[in-house]
Amino acid sequence: MSNQRRNFLRSALAGAALLACASLPAHADTLADIQRNGTLRVAVPQDFPPFGSVGTDLKPQGYDIDTAALIARELGVKVELIPVTSTNRIPFLTTGKADLVISSLGKNAERELVIDFSDAYAPFFNGVFGPEDAAVATVADLDGKTVGVTRGSVEDLELSKIASDKVTIRRFEDNNATISAYLTGQVQFIATGNVVAAAVNDLTKLRRLSAKFLIKNSPCYVGVAKGQSALLTRVNEIIAKAKTDGSLEAVSQRWLKAPLPADL
Amino acid sequence: MAYQFDFAPVLAHTDLLLQGAAATLGLTAAGAVLGIALGVLGAICRAWRIQPFSAAFGVYVEAIRNTPFLVQLFFIFFGLPALGVKLSGWEASILAMVINLGAYSTEIIRAGIEATPHGQMEAAASLALNRAQTFVYVVLRPALARVWPALVSQVIIVMLGSAVCSQIAAEELTFAANFIQSRNFRAFETFFLATALYFAMALLVRQLLMRLGQRFIVGRPR
Amino acid sequence: MFVQFTTWDIVRNLLEGGKWTLALSLIAFVLGGTAGLLVLFLRMARNRVAQALAKGYIELFQGTPLLMQLFIVFFGLPLAGIDVSPWLAAALGLTLFTSAYLAEIWRGCVESVPRGQWEASASLALGFTQQMRHVILPQALRVAIAPTVGFSVQVVKGTAVTSIIGFTELTKTGSMLANATFQPFLVFGLVAAGYFALCYPLSLYAKSLERKFHVAR
Numbered sequence: 001m002s003n004q005r006r007n008f009l010r011s012a013l014a015g016a017a018l019l020a021c022a023s024l025p026a027h028a029d030t031l032a033d034i035q036r037n038g039t040l041r042v043a044v045p046q047d048f049p050p051f052g053s054v055g056t057d058l059k060p061q062g063y064d065i066d067t068a069a070l071i072a073r074e075l076g077v078k079v080e081l082i083p084v085t086s087t088n089r090i091p092f093l094t095t096g097k098a099d100l101v102i103s104s105l106g107k108n109a110e111r112e113l114v115i116d117f118s119d120a121y122a123p124f125f126n127g128v129f130g131p132e133d134a135a136v137a138t139v140a141d142l143d144g145k146t147v148g149v150t151r152g153s154v155e156d157l158e159l160s161k162i163a164s165d166k167v168t169i170r171r172f173e174d175n176n177a178t179i180s181a182y183l184t185g186q187v188q189f190i191a192t193g194n195v196v197a198a199a200v201n202d203l204t205k206l207r208r209l210s211a212k213f214l215i216k217n218s219p220c221y222v223g224v225a226k227g228q229s230a231l232l233t234r235v236n237e238i239i240a241k242a243k244t245d246g247s248l249e250a251v252s253q254r255w256l257k258a259p260l261p262a263d264l
Numbered sequence: 265m266a267y268q269f270d271f272a273p274v275l276a277h278t279d280l281l282l283q284g285a286a287a288t289l290g291l292t293a294a295g296a297v298l299g300i301a302l303g304v305l306g307a308i309c310r311a312w313r314i315q316p317f318s319a320a321f322g323v324y325v326e327a328i329r330n331t332p333f334l335v336q337l338f339f340i341f342f343g344l345p346a347l348g349v350k351l352s353g354w355e356a357s358i359l360a361m362v363i364n365l366g367a368y369s370t371e372i373i374r375a376g377i378e379a380t381p382h383g384q385m386e387a388a389a390s391l392a393l394n395r396a397q398t399f400v401y402v403v404l405r406p407a408l409a410r411v412w413p414a415l416v417s418q419v420i421i422v423m424l425g426s427a428v429c430s431q432i433a434a435e436e437l438t439f440a441a442n443f444i445q446s447r448n449f450r451a452f453e454t455f456f457l458a459t460a461l462y463f464a465m466a467l468l469v470r471q472l473l474m475r476l477g478q479r480f481i482v483g484r485p486r
Numbered sequence: 487m488f489v490q491f492t493t494w495d496i497v498r499n500l501l502e503g504g505k506w507t508l509a510l511s512l513i514a515f516v517l518g519g520t521a522g523l524l525v526l527f528l529r530m531a532r533n534r535v536a537q538a539l540a541k542g543y544i545e546l547f548q549g550t551p552l553l554m555q556l557f558i559v560f561f562g563l564p565l566a567g568i569d570v571s572p573w574l575a576a577a578l579g580l581t582l583f584t585s586a587y588l589a590e591i592w593r594g595c596v597e598s599v600p601r602g603q604w605e606a607s608a609s610l611a612l613g614f615t616q617q618m619r620h621v622i623l624p625q626a627l628r629v630a631i632a633p634t635v636g637f638s639v640q641v642v643k644g645t646a647v648t649s650i651i652g653f654t655e656l657t658k659t660g661s662m663l664a665n666a667t668f669q670p671f672l673v674f675g676l677v678a679a680g681y682f683a684l685c686y687p688l689s690l691y692a693k694s695l696e697r698k699f700h701v702a703r
Binding site for chain 2: 546554562657
Binding site: 088090091094108110111115151152156170174177181184225226 | 345350353433439442446450
């Protein structure tokens with residue numbers, strides 16, 4: 001499409017959306033705002049254990065929430081958690097309603113055009129799980145099978161990359177739907193995190209999840225709005241420090257029941 | 265640098281959006297035809313108090329109208345397998361839409377039937393129309409003609425409500441939108457285009473159904 | 487890692503979410519009703535521009551999903567430099583949605599008032615607003631009550647989509663709990679029961695009003 005036509009489309013569509021202009025009033029420096037307000041606003045998941053789910057008081061908890069608290073502590077400010085879903089997490093960031101997105105984000109080239117990503121802050125041990133007796137050892141064995149996955153999650157991105165066209169991937173709204181689909185036999189396999197599979201096996205004896213193969217360890221990154229280089233640099237410093245002083249290791253042990261990989 | 269709109273990454277997936285829109289229209293068509301048929305059946309049982317079906321439809325209507333569509337869909341997709349009925353995402357979506365629209369249209373059409381003056385039935389009898397003719401020409405058609413705009417509105421409500429089917433991985437328009445924005449993070453642009461498509465579809469479906477209604481139900485002499 | 491929820495924990499949190507559903511429904515109904523009346527006046531006005539505006543408004547907000555309307559209000563306006571709080575966005579979105587439907591329902595009711603009433607009141611030299619206020623609306627009101635209360639059930643269920651802008655109402659609470667407990671049947675069964683408890687009394691009320699109206703006629 002020619003640049004001119006694209007520009008025309010862009011302005012026509014944006015205009016129709018009743019937008020006075022096609023860009024945000026530039027937030028000069030989010031880091032300075034955070035320090036002035038004394039609050040770090042972080043978009044976190046609440047439907048994606050162990051990274052973010054809720055406790056009995058309905059307050060978010062998990063790896064992502066602990067990471068948010070850790071970053072706020074290092075910045076010397078309070079943390080304000082904004083529970084988000086995979087649908088609205090990026091708009092919260094791009095409209096300046098959140099300062100950071102810590103929502104087990106995986107990265108790809110397209111996504112990097114829209115937001116900036118920090119260094120990796122969490123490992124993600126995903127695998128394909130299924131019935132004990134299913135003979136699946138590699139991704140090639142999934143051909144002709146149906147695999148459930150949570151739409152937009154790291155495992156969705158990674159599985160979509162490696163699976164052939166012959167694999168039917170069913171993408172559900174959240175972990176609950178993905179797991180329910182497996183437990184009720186609506187899908188033959190699911191791709192999910194190790195810890196999630198273990199927790200499901202603890203909670204239900206309906207249809208056990210047995211690990212078939214591991215998907216490449218694909219880490220998670222903190223999302224920062226474009227153009228906030230000061231904030232991005234500061235977040236990267238904090239993550240680097242947390243990796244060496246053991247504080248991120250503690251978070252990993254607590255939520256993933258595994259040590260932080262050395263190559264993260 | 266502030267957020268820059270860019271529709272190109274979304275327009276690159278135009279095929280997905282259009283497939284999704286077509287799927288939504290397909291779901292709506294199946295849901296509308298079967299749902300209205302179910303509604304006609306229910307309305308007759310209700311209006312003429314044919315027991316025990318009248319009571320059964322009464323419970324069904326209240327159960328469906330007073331609970332969310334999402335829960336009905338979950339029950340069909342995740343609950344029925346326990347009873348040995350395993351439906352695909354599509355089948356479950358269509359069934360949920362039929363059941364949902366069936367309940368609303370039972371009530372809408374019942375109101376139409378009950379508004380038919382009794383004199384009409386007597387007139388039909390005096391014209392020596394048989395039962396089937398009386399039913400079609402004296403009861404059903406005038407009733408449908410009376411409530412057709414309300415039925416059309418309900419079909420559109422069900423079409424917009426079918427967005428929820430994306431939650432059980434039925435790949436309709438909202439699924440396509442969510443899939444695209446999960447890949448390129450252009451949520452605003454994607455939802456804006458999806459909304460425009462929904463709007464166009466709502467206008468199209470309303471026009472089409474009103475015309476069909478005019479042609480086959482309202483237009484003929486009553 | 488996974489906290490154990492008792493059934494009471496689930497019920498307690500759902501009740502909390504139910505309060506939000508109730509509050510949002512009330513806002514939608516009060517504001518949507520007021521705006522709906524305004525749209526109705528425009529729709530019935532003799533001015534062609536006003537009619538067309540009202541018609542377009544109704545088509546637009548009936549023809550697009552409420553979820554997307556909320557999304558565009560909450561995330562779209564800030565991109566135009568207007569900051570919108572979740573409450574304002576919810577109030578605005580629900581008002582647009584509710585008023586579009588109510589205006590259309592009420593139009594049907596107003597049109598059910600016999601033409602003679604318009605003509606008679608016009609011959610009394612009443613203006614449009616006076617005609618509506620003193621002659622037409624009081625008569626239309628009797629027909630309007632039942633479908634209006636009936637629509638309120640849809641509004642109660644419609645508030646579920648406010649979770650897109652951060653409200654933790656009944657459905658959202660349910661999905662959070664289902665994801666934390668992996669007990670979807672218990673949780674969503676209770677969610678359905680919650681909506682039923684909120685909506686069924688409204689449905690019954692609408693029915694009894696309908697009956698009363700039929701008798702009165």
